[in-house]
Amino acid sequence: MPQRKGEVAINHRYCKRCNICPQFCPTNNLEIVKGKLVAYDRCIACFNCERYCPDMAIEVVKIYNVETPATG
């Protein structure tokens, strides 16, 4: 389980479905389904989609204090 978790907020009024963010996402969290961008719950808050979005349509909110399983 990832140690960081985020939530993706998409502004559908700004989004032009240019298909940049789904290809930048390392966890395949974003996808264009029937001409609309959708976000799932696999976000690790890497901010790639927010930084490369040319239309300022995506905002990622980082959620802290995610309980991670003990390792070792």
Place this chain on the structure above:
Amino acid sequence: MEDTTRFKRFLKEKNLPTPWCPGCGNGIILKSTCDAFDELNLDTDKTVVVSGIGCSGRSAGFFNLDSVHTAHGRAIPMAEGIKIANENLHVVVLSGDGDLLGIGGNHLLHASRRNTPITIICFSNEIYGMTGGQVSPTSKQGAKTITTPDGCKDTPINVQALIKAHNCFYARTTTFHLKHLKKCIVEALRHPGLAFVDVICQCIVNNGRRIGFKDGYDMLMHYKNTYKINENADLLKEGEIGITKVGVVK
């Protein structure tokens, strides 16, 4: 908690969304410019944005600052006039390669000769995008456009030589290297004389799809693979990006 949307205070959000095509790189430069303004904490009353004609000319309307959208090619004379009228203003020119180097090429030459303290951010997409994809002064040799279907025969303009000949600040960057892009704009705004930032940005609809790219992501990946960062170079070679040293006349 770090706020990644603080740059939005420099934007008129009621004017959004931007009118540019899906996958266009202009939005990334607009955002990075606001980010650089935010890092330097510029006074919104003491910053003026000037833009010319073209796709990139639309960017002046999105700033929550005083902005001017001027005649074709005349963004630099307007910026010089503003600077002469009030020396305390930060004057930033945002315009395309066709506007700055094609139609307004003479003004750029003379502004760099005078070393006017303005910052120029050039959206270099290697095409006249707004009119449908004609060949522009920065089009690479062999590039297919609607006016050169067999490939462009001319060599592109050497902006670096033009700016460096008058000992001004020159930086080249791309829309893929976001941190570098922001750093270049911040350094350019800090420079006391004329500063020119050449931002290579993707135009997918009128340029990229004719030279064999699928979408905006494809072009960004091409920039990632082609351009290597070279800091503190006297002169940048082909395929290199970076900030050149000021004070080296070649």
